[in-house]
Amino acid sequence: MIETEKQEFLTGLFEAAVTAADAHAALSQNLPSKPKGRTVVIGAGKGAAQLAAAFEDLWNGELSGVVVTRYGYACPTRQIRVMEAAHPVPDSAGIAATRALFEAVDGLGPDDLVVALVCGGGSALLPCPPDGLELADEQALNEALLASGAPIGVMNAIRKHASGIKGGRLAAAAYPARVISLVVSDVPGDDPAQVASGPTVPDAVTLADTLSMIEARGLLLPPAVLERMAPAPSPDDPVFERNEVRVVASARLSLEAAARASEAKGIPAVILSDAIEGEADVIGQMHAAIAREVAIQGRPFKAPVVILSGGETTVTLRHKDGRGGRNTAFLLGFAQAIEGLQGITALAADTDGIDGSEDNAGAFANGKTAARMRAAGVDPADALRRNDAWGAFDAAGALFVPGPTGTNVNDFRAILIAP
Template sequence: MIDPAKQAFLTELFEAAVTAADARAALAANLPARPKGRTVVIGAGKGAAQLAAAFEDLWGAPVEGVVVTRYGYSCPTRSIRVMEAAHPVPDAAGLAASKALFDAVAGLGPDDLVVALVCGGGSALLPSPPEGLSLEDEQALNEALLASGAPIGVMNAIRKHASGIKGGRLAAAAHPARVVSLVVSDVPGDDPAQVASGPTVPDGVTLADARALIAARGIAVPPQVLAALADAPDPQDPVFAHNEVHVIASARLSLEAAAAKAQAAGWPAVILSDAIEGEAEVIGQMHAAIAREVIAQGRPFKAPLVILSGGETTVTLRHKDGRGGRNTAFLLGFAQQIDGVAGITALAADTDGIDGSEDNAGAFADHSTAAVMRAAGVDPADALRRNDAWGAFDVVGAIFKPGPTGTNVNDFRAILIDG
């Protein structure tokens, strides 16, 4: 079983990472200049409600608008309306939310200010099928993308060409008002145009690029969607000329906060990267190989230490009835590779508090985890094949469940090596 003291310490590191992405602190340092006219807030993502509430407190002036978040992620606001919708597959409530966002920015003038509060999860929360497509078509596209195992950048590049709101279209609708996008990044590399598929931030990915990505990866995009793909707005379009974009929180800043927390407690810390992508199971195996090398050879780092990493892994779905997400899949791959190697304890979790289909953020593992699973009648390798990493960790009582955090800077991984 996991050492309670190590589990508590890893939890403290997770909390430090989440605190570094706190909505109020991130916004306070990035408030835009006040307009002569109205201030309208729009937003989308798993932390959008918390961002909206914090903005109201900090702005200290009349404000209006609407944001959309995932079911169960809302919080009280005064004048900004909070709507809820489905994630990761969009639903009719998301369709209504997209319309409400367009309504909020309609008819604005050059003296008005639109503040876009954008964070991870917005891609699914803002369905807006273009003419000729239905919500069911967008749902089918989303399911095909999620099942493909493609990196988030690839998925979002395709989504932008099959949407009426993504790829900067919402900002274009707000013209001639000035749009200031305040972005909490959950994507590797912190490209704001990728977060929530950039409803207010256009990018240079062309329709030809999107089609090439679909073909190269063999993604099963429904034929009617493939035929309806269209050009996204050009970033050089004059309607975007006076807009601003600021990344106010990211995985990099959160990992640095966790590293500082570890070092203050006497544990040297190294950050592998804040932008790791790839199949979750394989990335878990890679991390395990590094941890084993530290134990066996004292390289590339010396124990004791904490190894930290972030980014966004993916899971190729083989069984639709599986439970869990990319962080539990990462950790199940990791646990099998450190089986019996004492001195290694790890936490992998999503910083928004929810990893995939269940209500946990991730899980814990150490050298005994795989053996305990087998003793409980669960084959870890078979659980991975069935996309049921959650079930494997639940059986051994190693699920990590902090609840929704109100922010989202993607995956958080901490590996404690005491040698």
Template sequence: MDKRAFLSGLFDAAVSAADPMTALAQALPDKPKGRTVVVALGKGAAQLAAAFETLWQTPVEGVVVTRYGYAAPCRYLPVLEAAHPVPDAAGLAATDAVFRAVQGLSADDLVVALVCGGGSALLPAPPEGLTLEDEQALNRALLASGAPIGVMNAIRKHVSRIKGGRLAAAAAPAKVVSLVVSDVPGDDPAQVASGPTVPDAVTASDALGYIEARNIVLPERIMRHISSDASAAPVPNDAAFAGHEVKVIASARLSLEAAAARAEAQGIPAVILSDAIEGEAKDIGLMHAALAREVALRGRPFPAPVVLLSGGETTVTLRENPGRGGRNTAFLLSLAAGIEGLPGIAALAADTDGIDGSQDNAGAFADGCSLARLRAMGRDPGDFVKAQDPYGAFEALGDLFVPGPTGTNVNDFRAILVDPQS
């Protein structure tokens, strides 16, 4: 068996299950008496918008905001690009365009919000008294903190004019239908892109508690804002959200099930460990390695051959002057240490949007010989760990996985093939 081809095929199946055309076809709302306004937000927003235009079959208006390099042609909707994961001035302009798109609507009009991961950074909207630089500082601090996505979004939504349901409130009295591609553990739509059209019950007091509990250091101006009444976000039972609809149309769960079906069609049993795994990437890597070793050496808790599948969103707590890489390569470098000496184990970990962190790769391949190969090249694996440079390790090995932007985003995909007889 070509292990890499097998693992890549599972990734392809997972991504295909979140294909915008397939996901949207089952979730289209009824057409309104008035205008249809589409706001598509996130790293897969352009592909979602193009699919929606095709399925809707009549002209629409609105705007698309996506990451640089992720644009796709749309027939009616302008596509704006901005920076991710740290927002920029283009994102500010895009946020203004989104607000303009939902202004002046009536109760006969319909707003369709196509929301996927990445919207938090792509739509900076600092409240009065704060600046883009403040929001950039906030994002950098949160990304370096190692906090789970739910904690980061709880804080972000209290430092924004668009997050936490505020965009939906701005569209009143029009009905808002949010069609969400989930990239968050648990598939809470209020967490995807920090919920621009979906409020939640997390308060500013909760956000301050998260900041204190995790020792997140934020600029004093931001802390003062979160502590003020001005940071209060709309609550789910606010009358502004009456009659709105929210549907999760694609998720890690559905994608992992598709990957499992692909594996089993090729004669390899598959086990889905979880679609909602969170934690420090290096620790989750060691946990997966321990399970894979147990299967390889003792045939428990699952007999080999088997492919272990998991999803969710791990985190990386950054130290000063880190190297290159994202959470998937960090996971794999740790996994490689845990399975060293067992060539019957091979793994692929990748972000389903095609980008792991801020580099050009989605993730990488690793196996029980990865670290030995590094040493044979005269490279010390420990040096890459100390430098927080997992990208450099897999780049040296030629094992980066670079599929390019996929047009969707249902979080991380991990597949570990355990086949001691291979």
């Protein structure tokens, strides 16, 4: 294959992964039974509007409700109201959307059904500062967490204990109605309580556990927020007794779909893991070491082969004006580690279509990418230090820009190794 053909092949695998998380397909096998009373749909996340539209098409009966998604991610719906708010740092529109969700579940009875459509991105889209705090406090908390490099589980534990909606509080507000949460997982391990910080799914992680995490990592959080953190609802609270949670799409299912698509083209595929975490550029170097071993030594896999992985890496921000996200940071570490090697081409992209601060989902890299960056006047090592992975790949002409996909099952990484 020539390089453009390799990129087209990897793009096809990305599309297969995204298609496996399609809203209509994900929901069609997971519709709840009709209630005696009303059906109210609520939801949040980057793919919430598409989930709402699909649910309307699939549901045979009356319904109402509201979902919130990121600016620019809305789609037409008939009965369910779609609101937009800011991501990754919350804004006042998110406050209004949070209020609308609580209003939608207010006054329901035991014969009513609440269907919660939850996917990645909901944490930022649902700001709800507890008493004594303002939106600015929650914004400061989010910015501190995003810059910390902490894994998603730690960030979400903190968010849940500093919020009036996360950690199951929205489901508790719907009591005594029954709540069915249909979750598109974007978190390592597919724990539904972690997706969007679990607005309808309580978590067993306690406030004491969370404070220990903060201390162990030396996280610097806004003092006002620390002072007002409070226990989240416990999973054994009777208000959750009739509720149900289903993970309807996930990184695992998407990676398996990509593997099948590769094998259909005659190239074997292996999945390293769907739950890889860690500093993005370091994880990139680790993937590069495996790719080098395959290309040079023919182990632990024989070429041709596609190596797939997913999960959620992190980027420790050193410069607030940095551009890009964790997938381009991953590839910047990867590109430098495979420099000069032939036969290796990689795609790393966020399945929601947007990687961090810009309009790209990720980028492509091969053994010539780092040299192309230098030829364009960009030192890749310096770009990594400045958190400007986007600028480096833009200079190399290697950005991957599919646009918003309408779903979100976290990061997608595919490395093609061909003799």
